[in-house]
Amino acid sequence: NAGVMQNPRHLVRRRGQEARLRCSPMKGHSHVYWYRQLPEEGLKFMVYLQKENIIDESGMPKERFSAEFPKEGPSILRIQQVVRGDSAAYFCASSPRSSGLTGELFFGEGSRLTVL
Amino acid sequence: DQQVKQNSPSLSVQEGRISILNCDYTNSMFDYFLWYKKYPAEGPTFLISISSIKDKNEDGRFTVFLNKSAKHLSLHIVPSQPGDSAVYFCAATSGTGGFKTIFGAGTRLFVKA
Numbered sequence: 001n002a003g004v005m006q007n008p009r010h011l012v013r014r015r016g017q018e019a020r021l022r023c024s025p026m027k028g029h030s031h032v033y034w035y036r037q038l039p040e041e042g043l044k045f046m047v048y049l050q051k052e053n054i055i056d057e058s059g060m061p062k063e064r065f066s067a068e069f070p071k072e073g074p075s076i077l078r079i080q081q082v083v084r085g086d087s088a089a090y091f092c093a094s095s096p097r098s099s100g101l102t103g104e105l106f107f108g109e110g111s112r113l114t115v116l
Numbered sequence: 117d118q119q120v121k122q123n124s125p126s127l128s129v130q131e132g133r134i135s136i137l138n139c140d141y142t143n144s145m146f147d148y149f150l151w152y153k154k155y156p157a158e159g160p161t162f163l164i165s166i167s168s169i170k171d172k173n174e175d176g177r178f179t180v181f182l183n184k185s186a187k188h189l190s191l192h193i194v195p196s197q198p199g200d201s202a203v204y205f206c207a208a209t210s211g212t213g214g215f216k217t218i219f220g221a222g223t224r225l226f227v228k229a
Contacts, residue, residue, distance in 0.1 A: 042122075045216055045219075093159075107159030107160045108159050109159045110159055
């Protein structure tokens with residue numbers, strides 16, 4: 001039973017390029033969450049999605065960042081025109097509907113974005 | 117707006133002794149509180165949780181205590197083992213607003229052999 005799969009694990013981009021991070025939730029999980037961890041900081045909520053729906057994007061920067069979770073395929077976090085401040089570890093988590101209230105999340109190993 | 121706060125960035129404990137990690141929160145609407153453990157280059161893993169209607173939950177060496185009047189919770193690990201060395205995140209979730217989970221900044225625990 002595969003866990004939450006994120007790819008790429010490491011991504012290097014130059015300023016102005018686009019970054020795409022992918023996340024496949026655990027089998028049977030229909031809820032996906034994206035978190036960002038800046039160096040020496042905690043996990044900051046970005047967005048919560050269900051299939052084909054964005055439920056809560058209150059943590060997403062207003063510009064350059066977008067997320068989707070299509071009916072088929074992985075969830076995608078897209079960052080356009082990256083800047084050095086976007087360098088961080090981006091974690092995806094998933095949960096089944098039954099644990100949505102308790103908040104228990106299953107995390108992937110993260111995608112580490114470095115912007116040169 | 118830090119709704120979940122972990123004021124101690126690090127803690128060092130001798131093997132076999134008790135580790136106590138603390139967490140404070142500001143939002144009285146939180147329904148569940150959780151602790152996650154994170155090793156370097158890995159994602160966080162769920163450790164233990166507690167409902168807001170309880171004041172204690174125990175699972176093996178790990179016990180979480182909740183003091184709602186003080187808006188404070190703590191994680192006790194006893195006895196501490198070197199393999200417990202990791203970053204521990206306190207988190208909280210609310211049934212309103214889409215089940216978003218809010219994390220603290222983390223406390224790095226060092227357990228010395």
